[in-house]
Amino acid sequence: LKAVSDKIADAMPGGGTKREGPEEGIPGKPAPVSPQLAEPVQPVEPLPPKADQSGPETVSPTGQPTGADQARMAQSGAYLTTAQGTRLADSDHSLKAGPRGPVLLQDHHLREKLMHFDHERIPERVVHARGSAAHGVFQSYGTAQAISKAAFLAADVETPVFVRFSTVLGSRGSADTVRDTRGFATKFYTEEGVFDLVGNNIPVFFIQDAIKFPDVIHAGKPHPDREIPQAQSAHDTFWDFVSLHTEATHHTLWNMSDRGIPRSYRMMEGFGVHTFRLVNAQGDTTLVKFHWKPKLGVHSLVWEEAQLINGMDPDFHRRDLADAIEAGAFPQWELGIQTFPDNDDQMFEGIDLLDPTKIVPEELAPVQAIGLLTLNANPSNFFAETEQVAFHVGHLVPGIDVTDDPLLAGRLFSYLDTQITRLGGPNFPQLPINRTHAPVNDMLRDGSHQSAVHRGVAPYKPNSLDGGCPFFAGADTGAYIEVPVEIPSARKVREAPASFDDHFSQPRLFWQSMTPVEREHIIAAYTFELSKVYEQAIKERVLQTLANIDAELCGEVAAGLGLQAPSATEPPTEVGASPSLSQIGKSWPLDGRTVGIVTDATTDLAGVAEVRQAVLDAGMVPLVIAPTGGRLLGDKDPVTVQRTYAAARSVEFDALLLAGVPEAGADAYGARDAKAGNPRAAVGDPRVVALLAEAYQHGKAVGGWNGAERLFEAAGIHNGEAGVVIATDGPTALRQLTALMGTHRVWARFPAPTS
Numbered sequence: 077l078k079a080v081s082d083k084i085a086d087a088m089p090g091g092g093t094k095r096e097g098p099e100e101g102i103p104g105k106p107a108p109v110s111p112q113l114a115e116p117v118q119p120v121e122p123l124p125p126k127a128d129q130s131g132p133e134t135v136s137p138t139g140q141p142t143g144a145d146q147a148r149m150a151q152s153g154a155y156l157t158t159a160q161g162t163r164l165a166d167s168d169h170s171l172k173a174g175p176r177g178p179v180l181l182q183d184h185h186l187r188e189k190l191m192h193f194d195h196e197r198i199p200e201r202v203v204h205a206r207g208s209a210a211h212g213v214f215q216s217y218g219t220a221q222a223i224s225k226a227a228f229l230a231a232d233v234e235t236p237v238f239v240r241f242s243t244v245l246g247s248r249g250s251a252d253t254v255r256d257t258r259g260f261a262t263k264f265y266t267e268e269g270v271f272d273l274v275g276n277n278i279p280v281f282f283i284q285d286a287i288k289f290p291d292v293i294h295a296g297k298p299h300p301d302r303e304i305p306q307a308q309s310a311h312d313t314f315w316d317f318v319s320l321h322t323e324a325t326h327h328t329l330w331n332m333s334d335r336g337i338p339r340s341y342r343m344m345e346g347f348g349v350h351t352f353r354l355v356n357a358q359g360d361t362t363l364v365k366f367h368w369k370p371k372l373g374v375h376s377l378v379w380e381e382a383q384l385i386n387g388m389d390p391d392f393h394r395r396d397l398a399d400a401i402e403a404g405a406f407p408q409w410e411l412g413i414q415t416f417p418d419n420d421d422q423m424f425e426g427i428d429l430l431d432p433t434k435i436v437p438e439e440l441a442p443v444q445a446i447g448l449l450t451l452n453a454n455p456s457n458f459f460a461e462t463e464q465v466a467f468h469v470g471h472l473v474p475g476i477d478v479t480d481d482p483l484l485a486g487r488l489f490s491y492l493d494t495q496i497t498r499l500g501g502p503n504f505p506q507l508p509i510n511r512t513h514a515p516v517n518d519m520l521r522d523g524s525h526q527s528a529v530h531r532g533v534a535p536y537k538p539n540s541l542d543g544g545c546p547f548f549a550g551a552d553t554g555a556y557i558e559v560p561v562e563i564p565s566a567r568k569v570r571e572a573p574a575s576f577d578d579h580f581s582q583p584r585l586f587w588q589s590m591t592p593v594e595r596e597h598i599i600a601a602y603t604f605e606l607s608k609v610y611e612q613a614i615k616e617r618v619l620q621t622l623a624n625i626d627a628e629l630c631g632e633v634a635a636g637l638g639l640q641a642p643s644a645t646e647p648p649t650e651v652g653a654s655p656s657l658s659q660i661g662k663s664w665p666l667d668g669r670t671v672g673i674v675t676d677a678t679t680d681l682a683g684v685a686e687v688r689q690a691v692l693d694a695g696m697v698p699l700v701i702a703p704t705g706g707r708l709l710g711d712k713d714p715v716t717v718q719r720t721y722a723a724a725r726s727v728e729f730d731a732l733l734l735a736g737v738p739e740a741g742a743d744a745y746g747a748r749d750a751k752a753g754n755p756r757a758a759v760g761d762p763r764v765v766a767l768l769a770e771a772y773q774h775g776k777a778v779g780g781w782n783g784a785e786r787l788f789e790a791a792g793i794h795n796g797e798a799g800v801v802i803a804t805d806g807p808t809a810l811r812q813l814t815a816l817m818g819t820h821r822v823w824a825r826f827p828a829p830t831s
């Protein structure tokens with residue numbers, strides 16, 4: 077975690093002091109210029125060859141260099157060369173007829189360098205373009221062995237994985253903390269071939285049939301005329317579609333809940349959404365829904381925080397994931413399944429298992445853990461791995477099969493198809509990140525970017541010329557041996573079953589399962605989004621869908637918009653509540669949480685050093701915030717500053733702690749500036765007061781020790797309020813603060829809806 081706090085320090089403008097602390101630790105005095113700033117000119121030999129120039133055996137099947145130091149050596153070959161390996165003496169000047177003369181066409185190096193650069197970009201994903209990924213392992217518990225013959229689900233099998241998280245609507249360079257669904261796609265490199273679980277952090281989808289996918293995405297993406305807004309659902313076309321197409325109501329409600337703005341990828345659930353069919357060695361089948369359960373719990377930002385972060389650190393989720401892994405705080409999820417009998421009607425307790433707009437409440441079908449996912453390595457190259465990874469719901473292994481969910485059927489086509497455009501041809505499975513760890517003996521040949529040199533003369537079956545090779549697997553080990561499910565005789569129709577017509581009972585279940593705070597957030601989200609919609613008719617239609625969910629929800633949103641609340645058009649069915657849908661009510665581990673320690677040279681620096689160490693020892697990240705960068709000298713070790721008052725905003729911290737003042741009545745926190753004519757600083761620097769007030773407003777635990785309370789008072793925060801800690805010394809304050817942080821926020825601070 078020290079690595080994280082140093083790294084974060086590096087990333088901050090003005091706040092990074094890790095490399096060159098000011099001389100003698102005096103804040104403000106510039107550090108000497110390092111002699112290492114100039115580019116080295118002498119090659120140092122011998123150097124190892126670049127990993128990708130020394131043959132495929134030095135690169136693991138997932139594209140990872142096998143030698144421990146190779147990753148760091150990527151640019152370290154002794155001489156700069158062309159793509160053909162010829163050494164170059166100059167790469168700064170084109171070949172010219174005289175220093176002021178025309179550039180000569182014969183300059184191959186110039187043409188090659190520009191040609192390659194001109195083609196560096198590939199099309200971004202049509203959806204889920206913005207993403208971040210990590211390598212890891214999946215450790216199977218063996219608990220699914222009785223119902224699936226998949227080898228990677230047998231007891232104690234460890235399978236390498238690559239996981240990519242994403243937003244859906246935004247472009248590749250869009251911000252992380254927008255309100256959106258998040259993708260959660262996992263590639264398992266099993267010994268029987270690749271299995272991809274391509275899920276989301278929301279367990280239902282907007283549509284029930286894949287044929288509507290282009291419609292919902294065209295509606296959610298920026299308007300085609302001005303290409304705005306970017307990565308937002310708060311605009312007319314999105315709300316136009318979802319209000320006309322009421323099967324989207326359930327997914328939309330989840331988006332408007334706190335699930336739409338996760339605190340971290342590490343703190344999200346994942347869902348396979350569709351029902352899948354598991355098959356065991358005896359051919360018995362079980363229907364299942366897949367769930368990922370984060371060990372750190374499910375937590376969200378508050379909306380104002382999310383918006384601020386979009387500007388302050390648009391890479392917030394990407395940075396959080398990479399930093400946590402680099403620091404060794406490896407995020408973990410348990411994979412779980414809900415199981416259902418494979419009945420002819422594929423219904424469970426009246427819920428249609430083929431309808432992807434429905435969940436099965438965990439209270440009806442508990443999630444049973446079947447293995448543990450640990451993400452333990454960051455990608456070495458974003459483009460090669462995160463950008464080029466190609467997931468596909470049709471990448472299945474023996475023991476896992478699909479069902480007739482019509483949404484899933486369309487996905488089985490779409491994911492193969494899209495890669496042809498995105499990755500430039502049919503050979504994308506040969507890219508290192510996509511390569512299976514199982515032996516490949518396909519008869520797929522040629523095509524763009526073919527990198528295999530196939531031998532033999534008979535890429536067809538049956539053949540005798542290649543000795544009949546390769547041979548078929550037995551029915552018990554082969555993939556894609558579809559379960560012989562009965563299909564009742566039917567007429568071809570363009571219709572959905574009647575059970576797909578219920579669009580409101582499950583949104584009502586979700587609403588009724590929320591705590592008052594969560595409901596308040598949902599109301600605020602709908603009000604915010606709809607106030608950005610121009611067409612009155614669209615707002616009124618959305619209110620109509622809300623009336624069919626709950627009168628209070630509809631009434632509050634209507635009041636916020638200044639509109640009449642309509643009455644329900646569908647009689648409400650009694651659905652009860654599913655408490656497991658709420659994010660609130662439990663206490664969770666604090667690994668990787670960020671504690672801001674506010675201080676200045678006049679505060680109790682020994683206490684700051686002690687608290688900082690205690691935060692690290694607890695597996696969290698301490699960031700010291702002071703008026704200027706550099707180091708503050710105390711009696712003990714100097715305290716390194718990671719954030720200046722000017723650069724720190726509360727959104728970066730999960731909790732704030734204000735260092736105490738050693739002498740009663742001392743002018744700490746810049747209060748002496750008041751005497752120099754800044755009356756706003758009478759009790760301390762106004763930026764510290766603002767920092768505290770903002771953290772408090774976002775429901776964060778705040779605390780301080782010995783003399784810090786006057787800044788709290790200045791921020792309108794009173795000792796004794798929920799989530800406010802004032803102690804006599806730093807360690808005690810930190811202990812009380814961390815006890816509060818387990819619940820993620822101080823929920824008592826949020827207002828509940830009026831009724």
Ligand code: HDE
Pocket residue numbers: 201202203204207240241242258259260261274275276281285286287289347348349350465466467483484486487490491492494495
């Ligand atoms: Fe996707 N989806 N999707 N989707 N999806 C893609 O595939 C599609 C759906 C999901 O990190 C695309 O390789 C259709 C549901 C994730 O690389 C594309 C339909 C769920 C990712 C595609 C759906 C998802 C994608 C774009 C309706 C949750 C990112 C690039 C039938 C269970 C994977 C690509 C990554 C990506 C099509 C619906 C999850 C175009 C046609 C439901 C996590 O093929």
